Amino acid sequence: MNKFDVIVIGGSAAGLVSAMTGKANYPDKKFLLIRKEKDALVPCGIPYIFGTLESSDQNVMPLGGLSKAGIEFKQDEVIEVDRKNKTVKTASGEKFQYEKLIFATGSTPHVPNWLKGSNLENVFVVPKNKLYLDELKSKLNNMKKIVVIGAGFIGVEVSDELNKCGKDVTLVEILPSILGKAFDIDIAREAENTLIERGLNLKTNVAVKELIGTDKVQEVILENGEKLEADAVILAMGYTPNTCLAKKSGLELNKLGALEVDSYLRTDDKDIFAAGDCAAKVDFITRKDTPIMLASTAASEARIVGMNLYKLSVMRSFTGTVAIFSTAIGDISFASAGITEEESKRNGFEVTVGKFQGVDKHPATLPGTKKQIVKIIAAKDSKIIMGGEVIGGESAGELINVIGLAIQKNMTVTELYTSQIGTHPLLTSAPTQYPLIKAVENIILKI
Structure with a gap:
């Protein structure tokens, strides 16, 4: 069996940074990063592959830093964690032993089960999956009327990029204003006016009732009875922590489905850490659980994980999530x-x-x-x-x-x-x- 001191599951921002920071702080330790995807995209750059960037190839996080640092990389999927024997098993059937394990499994797009028609053809989400997004971009090239549901940052940025490409885009938001969780209404209104000036159609303070179509989506029905024609619908309704493997491993989750962690990002297993979207967040001000998911937050957490793997320090703790958006x-x-x-x-x-x-x-x-x-x-x-x-x-x-x-x-x-x-x-x-x-x-x- 292959033995490693530290194994990282996942290779987006949290995975890469925790591995690099860990290796820098503990250079004598042997690190392995396992990721299902061959290429990982820069999370914050994903909306821009629909317009500003010519291809998603321009938004790939390079792996050169890993090999240069002496960190091994394996493209595979971890399907089982045996905490008692401290091993992980992959889809290819290989087993690896660890001393310390880091969950950096990220998040997946949220599709509410109450939304009728979400399984129709040409209803899409925005995952951090290069192959899926390349196919999505290709399909959208031949479509004109696009409805985006959800006006958080992803929804707004994807809408603006598609609008720049000449698409007829309508952005629908249930809250009174776009970006309503990050901005007060007086600031959000400025953003709305800017989008409207750029030719975007906005529908705020209204919920989506259902998506209509035979095989392909054709209309979006709003709760107020309004009907929106749609060649495609993009669901930007948030993300949920990707913690299926963690749950299967018996690790504790919070009420939002994220891995419970302490101030050093340790789970309830002292040799297992978690960082990024899969890890629980506590708001810096309110001290309440929060669903904030940001690559910048993930990188900050990952640095703390990397420093604390073998030696805890009160100077290297996470005191709460300050949601910083731009x-x-x-x-x-x-x-x-x-x-x-x-x-x-x-x-x-x-x-x-x-x-x-x-x-x-x-x-x-x-x-x-x-x-x-x-x-x-x-x-x-x-x-x-x-x-x-x-x-x-x-x-x-x-x-x-x-x-x-x-x-x-x-x-x-x-x-x-x-x-x-x-x-x-x-x-x-x-x-x-x-x-x-x-x-x-x-x-x-x-x-």
């Missing part, structure tokens, strides 16, 4: 971190909100200057920053990371207000009107 619609970026104003109130927090609109370069007459809106949510009593939302140009993607760090470090609005920043005419707003500083100033003045 996307771009055309040349306008939308980003959020932490908790929204609406969600904070639903959870019983008393908050104070600061908002400021400026520009992302200075002077504003510079070419390519975009308006920049920053919204900050802070606890009313402690003044600790709990959340933030940004609209702007390309710099919004990095600015939200600054806000995310402020949330993780429990910074107060005063600490952020008095922090030192660097500015440049072509890269940032003016130091005198820096939207992030002005937004927290707005909170301080209110308090």
